[in-house]
Every structure is written in structure tokens, then in C-alpha cells.
Amino acid sequence: MKWLRRLVILIVLLVAVLGGRLFLGGHSDESAPGATSQVSAATLKDPALIARGKYLTTVGDCVSCHTEQGGADFAGGRILPTPFGNIPTPNITPDKATGLGDWRFEDFWRALHDGIGRHGEFLYPAFSYTSFTKVDRDDALAIFAYLQSLAPVHKPAKPLGLSFPYNVREGLAAWRALYFREGVYQPDPTKSAAWNRGAYLVQGLGHCNECHAARSAFGGTHALPLSGGRIPVQDWYAPDLSSRAHGGLQGWTEQDIVDLLKNGQAAKGAAFGPMAEVVASSTQYMHDDDLRAITIYLQSLPPRAAPAPAGPVPAATxxxxxxxxxxxxxxxxxxxxxxxxxxxxxxxxxxxxxxxxxxxxxxxxxxxxxxxxxxxxxxxxxxxxxxxxxxxxxxxxxxxxxxxxxxxxxxxxxxxxxxxxxxxxxxxx
Structure with missing residues (x-):
């Protein structure tokens, strides 16, 4: 029952608040020890780095979440609905007052990799740091350089649409303990370079598992990765991505998957709902070798358990x-x-x-x-x-x-x- 689920969540989060306060009590708003190197202004203005960052920002589809309808790109304000309330996305243009203008790269890295904000606060996992933690520092630096190259847009943050206890950030300590494991992607030496590139993109910047996996009552992914799941509140189902026995893409060829990601249409189906937006603003612009790498990785996903038979639907009904x-x-x-x-x-x-x-x-x-x-x-x-x-x-x-x-x-x-x-x-x- 919904009221019972809410009660359990309330109790867990209230218990977590004390632990979160203790955690944050010893947490300064400075960068993590050992990560204090400064990035020069000249580095951030390197055209090659900015160009690479633009591509990676497109791969991550940052513009979709950080742009509200009719608004300036990356200026934030889009409302992300969750079962716990609405979360507005922040301005990530380099405006000093309302965006990332005063951020250092280390601030950005900490947010992307650790899910911790510039002032030491826990970030809500509507920002997919559970996946972005796998992005390496070089790619993160390129993304930051690109964002810093944008024209600043002055757009103050919208108020957070969460009620107590979900608006108490310290309560995220319990959630993080259950569902977050930080760590940059580590290549598998037994796999090919293309497979590892695909795994890196799917697991990290592409953050595919954020939609394509079931979520618990607490909002964390808890099922086999990429095994399909309902997108909360939006009520679309992101399918299982295995192309092997009983997978959601069973029977799809490498070309079918590439066609869907590049064109939005393939011999086996078309992109509708939230996936149409992903193709429109992100995957259609990806390099062919990256699309192939993603396909190689997805086609290596294991077979799935056979579903229970649906049972007869009598033709005479x-x-x-x-x-x-x-x-x-x-x-x-x-x-x-x-x-x-x-x-x-x-x-x-x-x-x-x-x-x-x-x-x-x-x-x-x-x-x-x-x-x-x-x-x-x-x-x-x-x-x-x-x-x-x-x-x-x-x-x-x-x-x-x-x-x-x-x-x-x-x-x-x-x-x-x-x-x-x-x-x-x-x-x-």
C-alpha cells in the first residue's frame, strides 16, 4: 500500500538524518584530499578540448534535462518529476550568479563523480551521478571546458518541489549507502577495445541503466542492469536491452540497434516516448564507431530468464x-x-x-x-x-x-x- 511505503521511507530517512549530519559535520566544502590540482584558464580555452567536450556533452544528453521548454540551452529550469516530488534542473551555463561561472573543475568533478555539490551537500540522484561516477577525469575536464565556453545565461534556480523528509539532504546518506558506489570505469582486459568503449559509454556517460532498470520503493535501481523497467511517474517502460534469448532486443542485429540509435527507426521497431528525445538530441549525433561499440557491448549482455507463459487467450472471447x-x-x-x-x-x-x-x-x-x-x-x-x-x-x-x-x-x-x-x-x- 502506498501509505505504508511512504511511512517506511519516512522512518528510514529520519533515522538517516543523524548519520548524515555526522558525515557532513566533518565534510568541508573544499575539494577532496588528493584532488586539489588546479586547471589553468588556458587549458579550459583549448579549442580541441572544448570540441571534445561538446561531443561528450551530446553523448550524455545533458541538454535534455538542463533545458526547459522554450528556454535557453543548458540554462536549467526543467522540472524532473519523481515519486517523491519535483526536482528542477540547475543552470549549467557559466553565469557567475546562477550557473557554474564560479565553479572550479574540482567542484564539477566532485559533483559528477561523488554526487556532492560545491558546498559539500548531497546531490539528489535525479542527477545521474550513480552512472556519471564512471566517467574519467579527462572526459569530465573536456565537458567542463565546453560548458565554460557557453554564453552565460542568468537564470535563477526554481524552488525544490520536495516536502519533508525528502527535502532534508542529509537523509540521502542512507540512500547512498544502499545504491551508490563511486568509481571510474575500469576496462576489462579480457575484452576488446570496442567492447570496453561501449561498456564505458553505456554504463557511464550514456547512463542507460537509469531508465532501463527497475527501481525499488526507495528510488534506487535494484534489478539486473539493463534488464528493463518502468520509468517512474512518466509511465513508459524502458525495455530490456539484451539481444540474446528472452531479452528485450532478442533477434535484433547490430545494424538494427545502430539504425535505431542513429535514425530513430529500424527494421525491428522505432523510438517513441522518452527514447525519441534521446535519439533526437543525443544518439543521432554520435560517431559511428561509438554506436558500433555500444552495440557490441549490448549484444554481449547475458540471456534472460524465460518469462512465465502468458496463458491462452481464447480466440472466441x-x-x-x-x-x-x-x-x-x-x-x-x-x-x-x-x-x-x-x-x-x-x-x-x-x-x-x-x-x-x-x-x-x-x-x-x-x-x-x-x-x-x-x-x-x-x-x-x-x-x-x-x-x-x-x-x-x-x-x-x-x-x-x-x-x-x-x-x-x-x-x-x-x-x-x-x-x-x-x-x-x-x-x-
Whole structure:
């Protein structure tokens, strides 16, 4: 029950406050011992370093979180919703009063690597330092140099949207003990350079696990890395990224994965929801060798346990019959009679990981909301899917989604009308 979960969290965090105060009591706002080297102004103005930092900042998709709709790039103000309240992103332009203008590189490194702010405060893990800790100092310096090269934008921080006890930063001591392990990525000498590059990007700057893993009631990732999970509050499901047996990308080739990341569209599916934004602002600009490296790493992920059989959905049931009729009337012209889609235009539904996610919510929201794959250089005029929220009732959406999830080679559980009602009324983030 939600109230019980909240009570447990409250008790744990209150107990942690004392420990956090003791921890911070001996913590100055200076840089960590042994990390006091100064970076010269000339170094930060090196054009080659700035250019590399721009690329790495794009790989990390920093602009998406640190830019509010209609606002200046990197000036912050976007509201990140969490189950515990809203967290506004900070201004990371070099404005002295409201951004990073007075920050030293060591301040930036400490935030990225340790999750600790300029004045010694714990940072909320909405900033993905749980992944960014793996970024090495050279890359961090390049990113910092690029951010310092931007035009300063004066934009004061928005107020934190967290209530007690979540607004007590010292309480994060308990969370960090459970879910945070700092440490720069260490290459695996038994693997190739490309595999290690892919692992470094996926685990670190790409911070893929922040979405593609399940989270506990306390907000920490606790499942097998990259094994898929619901994105809190936004209510989209980020699929399992293994391409081996029972993985979310089972059957995807290296080229399929590269195509999705570069173009937003592949033979096996298309990017919708939060992933469309990632492709639009980040992965489409990545170098081909980095995309290949990511693919090599993802294709090495282990097989997954076989899911429990969905169980029969009798073809004679009224719901499935209704779903088949709706599919024939509204979906088959684009997605094909047998869910095969049209290559490069409309994604297939047979074997599509978004259709088969454990919750069914991606398929529900796609039917309700429609959407566009991202506009990319490789796919500048993507075909849209129209929304059906005004045309189909909750029962109709449940019927057609249940039909799609069990038709052809698909074998996923049916969805319920109550689920459709819930996601119909979930705000779009």
C-alpha cells in the first residue's frame, strides 16, 4: 500500500538524518584530499578540448534535462518529476550568479563523480551521478571546458518541489549507502577495445541503466542492469536491452540497434516516448564507431530468464474478437495484416519489444497518444502514428492491445480496461 511505503521511507530517512549530519559535520566544502590540482584558464580555452567536450556533452544528453521548454540551452529550469516530488534542473551555463561561472573543475568533478555539490551537500540522484561516477577525469575536464565556453545565461534556480523528509539532504546518506558506489570505469582486459568503449559509454556517460532498470520503493535501481523497467511517474517502460534469448532486443542485429540509435527507426521497431528525445538530441549525433561499440557491448549482455507463459487467450472471447476487428479497421493498413509493418516507414508489431513489454503500458500509451519517431538526419520526415484516445473507448483500447500482444508470434499477457483508464489520465511528461 502506498501509505505504508511512504511511512517506511519516512522512518528510514529520519533515522538517516543523524548519520548524515555526522558525515557532513566533518565534510568541508573544499575539494577532496588528493584532488586539489588546479586547471589553468588556458587549458579550459583549448579549442580541441572544448570540441571534445561538446561531443561528450551530446553523448550524455545533458541538454535534455538542463533545458526547459522554450528556454535557453543548458540554462536549467526543467522540472524532473519523481515519486517523491519535483526536482528542477540547475543552470549549467557559466553565469557567475546562477550557473557554474564560479565553479572550479574540482567542484564539477566532485559533483559528477561523488554526487556532492560545491558546498559539500548531497546531490539528489535525479542527477545521474550513480552512472556519471564512471566517467574519467579527462572526459569530465573536456565537458567542463565546453560548458565554460557557453554564453552565460542568468537564470535563477526554481524552488525544490520536495516536502519533508525528502527535502532534508542529509537523509540521502542512507540512500547512498544502499545504491551508490563511486568509481571510474575500469576496462576489462579480457575484452576488446570496442567492447570496453561501449561498456564505458553505456554504463557511464550514456547512463542507460537509469531508465532501463527497475527501481525499488526507495528510488534506487535494484534489478539486473539493463534488464528493463518502468520509468517512474512518466509511465513508459524502458525495455530490456539484451539481444540474446528472452531479452528485450532478442533477434535484433547490430545494424538494427545502430539504425535505431542513429535514425530513430529500424527494421525491428522505432523510438517513441522518452527514447525519441534521446535519439533526437543525443544518439543521432554520435560517431559511428561509438554506436558500433555500444552495440557490441549490448549484444554481449547475458540471456534472460524465460518469462512465465502468458496463458491462452481464447480466440472466441468477445474482447479478442473485438480487438481483431479494431486492428483490421484501424491498424492493419499501416502495420500489416500479420503485424509485419512496412520497412523504414511503419514499425512491425510482431516481435516488437515495445508491444511485448511486461506491463503493456507502451502499447497502451502509443494507441492512446500516437506519436512521432524523432526527426533525424537519416529519417528527416518520419511518419506519425495518430492518437486514438478520442476514437476508442478504454474497453476498445484494452481489446486491440490485448489482441496485438497475443497475435502472430507474440505471447504477452492481456491488458485490462482499468490499465487503459489509468494511463489515459496520466499526464504526459
Amino acid at each position: 468477445a474482447m479478442v474478437n473485438q480487438g481483431a476487428k479494431i486492428y483490421a479497421a484501424s491498424c492493419a493498413d499501416c502495420h500489416g495484416k500479420d503485424g509485419e509493418g512496412v520497412a523504414g516507414v511503419y514499425p512491425p508489431l510482431a516481435g516488437n519489444s515495445s508491444v511485448l513489454d511486461p506491463s503493456g503500458l507502451n502499447a497502451i500509451r502509443a494507441v492512446l497518444l500516437g506519436g512521432f519517431p524523432p526527426t533525424t538526419a537519416g529519417n528527416p520526415r518520419p511518419y506519425s502514428m495518430p492518437p486514438f484516445a478520442q476514437k476508442l473507448s478504454d474497453a476498445d483500447v484494452a481489446a486491440v492491445v490485448s489482441y496485438i500482444r497475443h497475435a502472430w508470434s507474440n505471447d504477452a499477457p492481456a491488458v485490462h480496461q482499468r490499465d487503459v483508464f489509468k494511463y489515459r489520465h496520466t499526464p504526459i511528461e
